[in-house]
Amino acid sequence: MGNWAEKDLKYIWHPCSQMKDYEELPPIVIDHAKGLYLYDIEGNRYADVVSSWWCNLLGHCNPRINKAVKTQIDKLEHVIFANFTHKPVITLCEKLAKILPEGLCKFNFTDNGSSAIEAAMKASFQYHYQTGNPQKKRFMALTDAYHGETIGALSVGGVDLYSEIYKPILLDIIRIQGPDCFRCPYGKCRDNCECECFEHAEKMFEQFGDETSAILVEPLLQGSAGMKIYPPLYLKKLRKLCDEYKVHLIADEIATGYGRTGKMFACNHAEITPDFMCLSKGLTGGYMPMAVFVTTQKIYDAFYADYNENKAFMHSHTYSGNPLAAAAAVEVLNIFEDENILKKANEKAVYFNKIIKDKFLTLKNVGEVRSIGLINAIELVKHDKVPFDSKLRIGYQIYKKALKNGVLLRPLGNVIYFNPPLIIDDMDFVTDVAFKCTKEILHNN
């Protein structure tokens, strides 16, 4: 790896990394990949159980998606998306419209998740501005939320690790104390509560609802917060409250969409239609940067007017609606249909959760094993519900050990998790490695 890793470090500033850590763990140079596995230039293999940042959905180098992209690239690689269009993107919208929650029918494309969030926030504000409610100009979000890294998206985020230092330059957000099921302050558990914690949302809406444009939520699963899972009832209540105060509900399904939670979209669990839904990550199977917000006819109509009324949504990204990404995205949906992906993933999920629980719940430092779809998270604790000191970097130590043993498990603080491609087969192998490494690291700390 030597020479390539050295050259990498000479030039590259890697995302979300303390670069000094690379002194001890140099970048791993990946040569090729297939299915669940990445292969480095020295021939080592890594099971990608984090789906390369949660986006690889149907395995690396999936033959069908590869073919779709190869075919598309010889026809049209990119075209300006104002006034021009192409068949792959139209087909994509047609297919998505059929499976999205009822009422979501207008698609606005961007090229990464954060940008889709920003675009939805702008469109929400502009909607209110143009429909006689210019006072609705603030945004609400939950504690521990994650919506991306650009300034608007980071503002609505609530994970201090990412946003703390930038607070002086971020938007002034209305923060709602969100659900915390593992450490429920009401002493309830997520399978049989009435979402007592929803009272915080009610109070904030009462106080700030009139000046609020939209609330952003990660439905059911706060991913970056450590795969925190909360019940669908919370979303049902939120939908009602939003209607009452004319606040848009922006569902950030960038991580939860595309079957990750066992249904095509997390909103399906609560049977709600948000006013905006943001998608990215799984959208192209993890192949190409593409994102979209989808909204309703009603919102779209508020922008539809003679040009000189200045009501258009003047938002663009150069690569909006890219044909290669659209071709990959269409093929992803074809594969879902033809290969019964969701049903099979749900069958795997039962087994995966069982073997993870069987192993990890024997360790006294495991506070909780929580799961939704194929996502399984293991929260490590000092004892009971008391967190480990983050300075110990328990998760990071397990990450390094697991890598040496061929499994890519990038943890979130003291939470180690699996968010594998939906086609995962080697569940026993990855669970065994993760368990052995966790046990050993815990033993040494």
Ligand SMILES: *Cc1c(COP(=O)(O)O)cnc(C)c1O
């Ligand atoms: C990844 C993610 C984003 C940001 O998407 P990027 O493409 O990384 O900008 C936003 N929200 C959620 C829930 C995500 O998981």
